[in-house]
Structures are given as C-alpha cells and as structure tokens.
Amino acid sequence: MEYVYRIDEDLCKGCGLCVSVCPKHVLEIADKVNTKGYFPAYQARPGDCVFCATCCRMCPDVAITISEAEEVSPPEKG
Numbered sequence: 001m002e003y004v005y006r007i008d009e010d011l012c013k014g015c016g017l018c019v020s021v022c023p024k025h026v027l028e029i030a031d032k033v034n035t036k037g038y039f040p041a042y043q044a045r046p047g048d049c050v051f052c053a054t055c056c057r058m059c060p061d062v063a064i065t066i067s068e069a070e071e072v073s074p075p076e077k078g
C-alpha cells in the first residue's frame with residue numbers, strides 16, 4: 001500500500017509538536033513563513049517516514065493528513 005503524506009502548511013502554526021513526536025525524526029520546522037506568518041513543519045527526510053500517523057494524531061490544527069494513494073491504472077492502448 002502506498003500512502004500520500006501531506007502537511008497543509010497554511011493550517012500549521014509551527015508549534016513543533018509533530019516534530020517532537022516523530023519516532024523517525026522526519027519532520028523539521030521550515031525557515032520560511034506561511035501565509036499566516038508561522039514557520040510550518042515539513043518533511044525534511046520523507047524517505048524515513050513509516051506512515052505511523054503519530055504526527056497526524058498530535059497536530060492540534062489537523063494540518064497533517066495521510067491518505068492511501070489512488071491506484072493509477074495504466075493508459076489504455078488504442
């Protein structure tokens with residue numbers, strides 16, 4: 001199963017909770033502000049993410065979503 005990981009950076013308030021709870025140290029706080037003036041979290045090491053969803057559960061602003069990737073069917077011939 002493939003997953004799509006997404007942080008809605010404009011919902012993020014940069015509290016850093018997700019960064020501190022990630023068991024794989026995937027997340028960091030960006031050095032550029034979002035539209036609300038907060039420094040949002042981002043996946044600095046996405047390849048290390050194990051999609052445990054701990055960060056999603058911790059985020060008070062529900063900025064992080066993990067969803068199942070849709071299966072892309074191969075293009076039809078003809």
Ligand code: SF4
Nearest residue numbers: 022049050052053055
């Ligand atoms: S899903 Fe788990 S491993 Fe991936 S960033 Fe969130 S807490 Fe870290």
Ligand code: SF4
Nearest residue numbers: 012013015016018059
């Ligand atoms: S827990 Fe949520 S609001 Fe806090 S830094 Fe992470 S994504 Fe942003």
